[in-house]
Amino acid sequence: MFLTAAAPSVTPHLQPLISDLGLILITAGFAVLLFKKIKQPLVLGYLIAGFLAGNHFDFFPSVKDTHSVEIWAQIGVIFLLFSLGLEFSFKKLVKVGGTASITAITQIITMVALGFIVGKLMGWKNMDCLFLGVILSISSTTIILKAFDELGVKAQKFAGNVIGALIVQDILAILMMVLLSTIAVSQQVSGSELFYSVLKLVFFLTIWFVGGIFFVPTLLKNAKHLLSDEMLLILSIALCLVMVTLAANVGFSPALGAFIMGSIIAETTQAEHIENLVKPVKDLFGAVFFVSVGMMINPDTLVDYAFPVVILTLVVIIGQSTSSAIGSLLSGQPLKQAVQAGVSLSQIGEFSFIIATLGLSLDVTSDFLYPTIVAVSAITTFTTPYMVKLGTPLSVLLEKKLPRKWIKNIQNYSANAEAIKTVSTWQIVLQSFLFQIILHSIIIIGIIVLSTRYILPLVEGSKFGHAVGALITLVIVSPFLWALSLRKIAVDEVSELFERRKQRGPIVVLIFFRMVLGLFFVGFILNNFFSPGIAFLALIGALLAYFIFPKQLHARYHKIERHFLSNLNDREIAKEKKTRRDLTPWDGHMATFDIADASNLAGKTLEELQMREKIGINIAFIKRGEITINVPSRNERLFPGDEICVIGTDFQVKKFKKYLDQNEIEAPESVEESDIVLQHLELKNESFIGKSIRESQIREKTSGLVVGIEREGRRMLNPDSHLILEQGDILWVVGDKKLLASLAKGKLN
Template sequence: MKLFLLSQTAIHLPSLITDLGLILITASIAVLIFKKLKQPLVLGYLVAGFLAGNNFNFFPTVTESNDVTIWAEIGVIFLLFSLGLEFSFKKLTKVGGTASITALTQIFTMLALGYTVGQALNWSNMDSIFLGVILSISSTTIILKAFEELGVKTQKFAGNVIGSLIVQDIVAILLMVLLSTIAVSSQFSGSELIFAFVKLFFFLILWFVLGIFFIPTFLKKSKKILTDEMLLIISIALCLLMVIFAANAGFSPGLGAFIMGSIIAETNQSEHIEKLIKPVKDLFGAIFFVSVGMLIDPDTLVTYSIPVLILTVVTIFGQSISSTIGSLLSGQPLKQSIQAGMSLSQIGEFSFIIATLGMSLNVTQDFLYPVVVAVSAITTFTTPYMIKSASPFANFVESKLPKRWIKKIERYSANTQAIKPTSLWKSYITDYIKQVIINGVISIAIIILSKKLLLPIVSEKMFGEFLTAAITLLVLLPFLWAISLKRINKEAVQELIKERKYRGPIIMMFIARILFSVILIGFMLNNIISPLFGLLMFVLCIVTYVIFTKQINGFYYKLESHFLSNFNENNPEDVKAKRQNLTPWDGHIAEFSIPENSEIVGKKLEELKLREQFGINIAFIKRGEKTINIPQKSEIIYPNDILNVIGTDIQVNEFKDYIQSNFNNEETSNMEIVLWKLEMKQQDFIGKTIRESNIREITNGIVVGIEKSGRRILNPESNCILEESDILWIVGNKDKIKSFIE
């Protein structure tokens, strides 16, 4: 009886579980339908969100939208973490030129355009300012998802788009700080913006240096004991740790996730971690897109239909045109510029964050957020179609523009992208800035940490301040030496000093390094010790350095060597970056993973004749942790090899189609593989090599052994000549071997 009563008692499930179940069930049905219709899955997620949201009551709806918001925030974190894994910190430091010009042109154009449209709609100044910022930032997550589903990540314009998105995300953080300042003080504060930029720059360098110094070493040392489960947990833990650091420093959690992904990308386990993270990213990414769909409110679309329509048109055309112009200014060809511009024609997650900021500060009207969501939803729908139509539209524009315009654009692009030799002076300046800034940031961080962590512990003891200052100076000495006295680019200085015009600047820059070191010491003493002991401590610093010069220098070189070793651990990125600069103006490097059932597996490069067929070159092959640079023609392709090929978009796409179509189409479950003994009697094959006989192609198998006059040869070379009465051992398709014999 008790068991019966217990069975009749309903078990209460937390709303978090029921809501998550509803979201995933709805998303599963929607994506299956959209996959069947050959439509982008992002659209399916948005439709699923709309159906599961509170604004559509014909189906069961989510009860706690706040829980979904948290899941969505986690989704953004993992999406940006995965983005960082794909695009390392080296790429982040090299996006410069093309991506920066494209992004900044788009941002400044859309800021002005958004503010103007807001004023034309009779919105307040604050609403118009926020609107300009909202419309200026494209959606990283939506574009990456669309690129992945449309299969265009290997095309050259995609690299420019992704670089632009990285720059946009960083600028978006600065704009959020600026908006907060304007909202609080009701006026523009240039000093606040400069401080925010310096703060961001400081933390980026600090996180980068510390991350590269410690994380690759940790993963390398613990590699033997790490299982996939442990590696996944550690990777997520590192990601969330950086998210916490970023949030506590006043930055976006997504920025922290991206930075940690970029740091891990420098390790030789980055690809393995990326594969482990992918299911997690896909799960939470789906929840993020569903949550966006849940915010679609039909009533808002009707009430504010005119502003939504206007802003949608402004977003699509404004971002497309401004990004295209920015890409052209950076020196990209016309077609790639149009492709990049049309890919960036939407708003997304950062726009939601900025709109939420306005609401939380009570400086924007209530209607702004739903309008932004509606515009984002519509432009998310249009993004895949904009990307698809970019190439045909670019061809149409090229056919309509005057030929002299096309030639001028091509000439400008060629001149901009031409490889120019780096001067010795520029090389010296670059090395100078790197050495001074990196060591300066580390020194400031040591001083701040010493004041906040060490001083409170030691200050209660006798001469506590003096002891803290002494310990801090001891730790600082190697970095102060690197700032002030370490020789920078010795070869370049020796050549430059021969010319009179460079002697003065080099001497002044050396003096500046000395003064900067003195300022850092003064900054440390001012924050830790009383002025009474300041001079004594300064003298002690100099004496210590004079006595222990060799040890201090050696310690610094050990630190530097360890850092550079970790930084260069993932060599393919360096190789790829170097090759990238050697490609033709319309060429680029694309990456392809070879499936296990591909028919090119087991073949040598000279057999495949890829250059003759497609015009591509293989820059390097990555095989597990091994990298084969400039592979020889005798190199064999193995399953799961990653080929990095150089070619144009057309050549790369042809090779992509070739890879995708070259599968063994026979059902392996219905195909019987046998080891067959065959005596060579057919005159057609006698005197030919194994390769010339085409036995492999005819039997869909391989010759694994030959008996010649009682002598056995295992795995004979392809140039082995077949003789009469040879006995061949062939592994292959039973039916085809029988047909061959008959």
């Protein structure tokens, strides 16, 4: 009976979706084998496979149901962006620093403008030109990383700068996709609409990231012992699709949601494992996406638009290389590294396809733009390895051909850009206040929106429902209201400024503004649930509760904060246990500390303490009463009341401070300006050339210590005293200001 009932459901022919998928994968498989054999990027193989399986090639079986393939391709975009997010993480954006940011922003601004201008010169309509500019501005992460692996240059300094620039490009590409969607819908560039779109994006990114970091790592951590690889894969994809749905519901691209969830999971300790599990799924659907891109290639269109393809290829290769190199120079990179980074970024790839697809799906770009971009991408993909190889000889050629004065100015600018910059007390205070106000305001507004949407409708018409709803909302939002209005921020810096009479007014205004903003949010919440009169009475009661229970709110907020920071730093802490972070003196600054009377370090020599070996900091001077010991020797002892000045990176100084706190050392309330400074010196004195650091007697002549050397763009931390000095070396020395100045002028022999 069972077999009889089931028989009618069996069809003699395969559904078009299955046969089309089989054709795509078979064609892609053979293309991949061929391109692997000839050592070319696999993406090109997928594009050619798509062309063969498409309707524009008559001598090969063609895909029948293109609509279904488009759906598979959309799923491919989601998994590509999810995987990209897994490799990204927002903390990487902070770590790449100004160098990568300046390089990426300079490149993108230049290429968007250049692409728009070139499009207009070719007579294209405005929307085509705008999409063209954005498409040409984004380099290909996949192609570059593959080229770096094949050429074995991934460990070189310039490669790190390129990868950092790609990280910044990816997040800016997401932002530009949102802005392009807004412009495409309105068909005009409206400043107010763009501003609203950016604010909306920042709001939801903050809410999703904060909420995601708070809940997702906790879920994965608590369920770790229950999850097999299969279940972890399913859970990860489920989280991805949940965020995709949320993004689509608030008007963003599904790809944005996938990227955000990937970046959230990237902060967990299981990120690498999840990335490996998702990779086969990403590869499968990614292949379908790239094949679908190849299916759009129309030979007739390419023949008709051969001239634009050639022009745009030259624009990408020359424009990307030049703008990226200039951006690297502006960020302070030496000429060689800037040129190497520039030529490495001279192609377009997967993000360009995604943005071109966006234009087609919104029906705002012409049909010829997509295949033209695919052709340009294919050509620049082929040229990428050769451009990377060209970096070193091109930089050597430029060093020979450019005027000597230009080369010297570039070297000096690079050294000056890396010099340690001081941050004023007011900058620290303003940054802290702005961060607290913006972050907690976004969280509070998010809670209010959820309350208005989900709690308020439930209590409508209920006798006591409004009071219960308002109470629930206030309880949830209370720790964040306390942090916004009453939490102490930058305590030491605020105290320092408050001691100066002229600075008290602005500090009081900042504190008052925070309290008024918190009061406004409380009143807004109550006004949603009550009439104005009752809301005012409830506001007084709420304020009394906030001032009566500050300790409880403080404890509750810090419990939430500790949980968030624990989830945020779990992966980093786990990595730190395995490998010690490589740090350089160009990331650092000078900091001063006092030796407390009861310090455990008092009476010990610097050799016994081994601070440099354990933590990586250097001691610039020890001030003992009226006596200052510049660059103390390893036999120097620390005594109670000594003031010591150390030089190190933010990470090293933070670690050193923790080490000092454990030994009862306190930071001084104020620091007098010292004669000991960290300064870079270009080696001009011929008497030093060919000598080791020890033989040059720089330490004895300047009462200083060589803490780093820059040589041909390569930087060395804590160089060995036997290292031979060479012409053109830039030395980083901590020592007496006057003696260093004399050495720089060549007055010391």
